[in-house]
Amino acid sequence: MEPRDDLGDWLADGERQEQGRRRTAAARERLEALPAIRTFLSAVAGCCDGDAVRIGSAIEALFADTHWVNTLVRDWIGEARRDWFFTPPVRQATGPFHRSALLLERPQATVALCAIDPDALRARKRDAGGTGSVFFPGNRAYLKFIETGGLTMSFWAAPELDERTIDPADGRCRRTDCRRVDPGELVAVDMARQSYVFERADRPVLFLHGDVRVGGAALAGEFDAVSGALKGLSSGSQTWSRTQMMLSFLRLAGCREPGPSFDRIVADAPFFVRWHAMREWLALDSAAAWPRLSEMARHDPHPEVQAAARQVVTQLGARMSGLAACR
Structure with missing residues (x-):
């Protein structure tokens, strides 16, 4: 691909790059000034390990009305129209079948806007050949679905992993449900004992993901999706x-x-x-x-x-x- 002429101009213009950084910083300030975001940040400030339920309630309140998502996306689109090189004020994360924009990162919680590519999800399932793992990382997770794209999720349960975990044969995970997700649905999962797997989707899926980062289980576990057997353990605590x-x-x-x-x-x-x-x-x-x-x-x-x-x-x-x- 040949670079555009204006890319060369932008790379050679330090003042324009500095203006872009200021524009990104201002967009960040506007994001955190949104009433719903401001209320959430105030609610989780100063929370610690004993406040996981309180943080979860703050995430649920933030996800109750997602109009603020439209506001910030419109803001970014407007900035990009004014400057093609505008960088949204978020950190991006990618996975085998999804992309995420980390909107809020605090020691107590993270909030991300996530999109699932149905074609990549199908390829992932095909490559796995009917095998795979179910992860129980030990934290609390909240998923608010904006566009479901016909998404089907499976839900799993397992014994909580703690100091009493000695023999992998002591507990297995099992699938408890498999169903389509409704638009606007909030899925709350205590991932010390429960987990989920994205099974399939017909169209792109858009959802908010909230993660409580304190008060989780000490151990995270990986279970085999076919046999339900425990495959491995790791620390579930930062x-x-x-x-x-x-x-x-x-x-x-x-x-x-x-x-x-x-x-x-x-x-x-x-x-x-x-x-x-x-x-x-x-x-x-x-x-x-x-x-x-x-x-x-x-x-x-x-x-x-x-x-x-x-x-x-x-x-x-x-x-x-x-x-x-x-x-």
């Missing part, structure tokens, strides 16, 4: 995910005094974070970590962590005894 990342960073950085920080995490964090911390602590300073590892092998409340610690104690016991003798 806080604990970041904790794991920082523990790994401290180990890679060669933290000189890891004891207090690692010891506190090993004592109080969820089981999967405790074991992650212990592994990193052993890599940093095995002698300092050894007493806590030995205690973990005897008394950790989670059977998997206790078994893993016991195995490491057995494998490294002779080596650690030799190190202690040398000291």
Whole structure:
């Protein structure tokens, strides 16, 4: 594709680019000044882990009347007509069959405007060949459908994953419903125990997606859509995910005094974070970590962590005894 002449002019004109940035910033200010948006931002400000239901109610109130979506889209279209290089004040996200514009991003919640391409969705299903996964990320999600395009969704249930999750055979997911979605419908899902899958659509689908980012389950799970069996677990908490990342960073950085920080995490964090911390602590300073590892092998409340610690104690016991003798 040959670049347009006006693209070259725009790239060479720093003042015009700066005007575009100011225009984008002004559009952002207008978005957050919309009465419905302003009310929502005020409602979630200062919320924390214990306020997940309150945040969900604020999302439902925002989605009750979607005329504000028309207002902001008309605003962006008008700006684009005045300047072809206008950038809407949102961050874009894409998936295998959808595109999203992240309208609002706060520590407590996100709100996105999403579109599903029915052809891409059909291709995704065809490529999967009748297999696939159902995800239970542990948060609360709200979907308000503006244009349904004949969308059919399936709904799933599973046991909540927590410290008691030991054996993947303890719980399976199962499909509870499969139906068409109505225009204007609000679908609220507690994704610690429930989930959904977009099955098929006849035409493009447009919907708002609200995501509560606090107060979710500690664990996220992936289940096989055919057998219902648990396939894998990961952290469902941004806080604990970041904790794991920082523990790994401290180990890679060669933290000189890891004891207090690692010891506190090993004592109080969820089981999967405790074991992650212990592994990193052993890599940093095995002698300092050894007493806590030995205690973990005897008394950790989670059977998997206790078994893993016991195995490491057995494998490294002779080596650690030799190190202690040398000291």
